[in-house]
Amino acid sequence: MEKEEREAVCPLKYALNLVGGKWKLPIICILAREESVRYNSLKRKLCGITNMMLSQSLKELEENGIVHREQYNEIPPRVEYSLTKEGRSILEPLDSLSEWGKTHMDRMQTQSPYCRECRDTK
Amino acid sequence: MEKEEREAVCPLKYALNLVGGKWKLPIICILAREESVRYNSLKRKLCGITNMMLSQSLKELEENGIVHREQYNEIPPRVEYSLTKEGRSILEPLDSLSEWGKTHMDRMQTQSPYCRECRDTK
């Protein structure tokens, strides 16, 4: 994902790659419901994530213009993460996919409760 | 993906899992533009796919109600694959994600041509 192999990539695969991986979607869902969130607060809400994965996911999301990182040089250090305007604009497409998923789950008799993070992005 | 570990799954992750993996999206994009396609025709359009991956992907898509498999008992054997009505209904959400991706690619100065399969699902 970090490799500079800029091949032919269709916009759909491109978009899916940006939010791909295990943790990016949960991160986006949390940031969607709050103005800005501190690193450790984010970590507590994402049960089971390691520092490694959280910082890496945030870094990639930031590089792709989805997430904004605001660092305050205080003691103790404080860093706030939030969705950029670009980042917020992906919520609508994701919601429509989520709607499709909900309908499809019902139709396929796949009874599953919703996860805590992604319950509702609206 | 075949494991019976029906945990809590949000509709969004659920939907993304159905079209996840390396080949399912290209397959869907091809089937979106034709009424029905034979196995070997599908294989020729998907440069580089193996029998293993093609049959496995089709099987999972069929189990999930996205793809319909019609078998004709002729000699030589003939099998036609097509999108179900359910399958076609996911094209709209995917298109809106694709639109977002296109806009975002432009804004991020990521110049990339589109791939052959996903050029346009409409």
Next chain:
DNA sequence: CCGCATCCTCCCCGATACTG
């Protein structure tokens, strides 16, 4: 408090060969 480096594990996917 925030984040990186290293090592290790698991499973997706490819290559190859074979069958009705």
Next chain:
DNA sequence: CAGTATCGGGGAGGATGCGG
């Protein structure tokens, strides 16, 4: 023509520990 069986490599992601 339309698949299945088996083996193995590589990359994503987890565990642990260190650094500013």
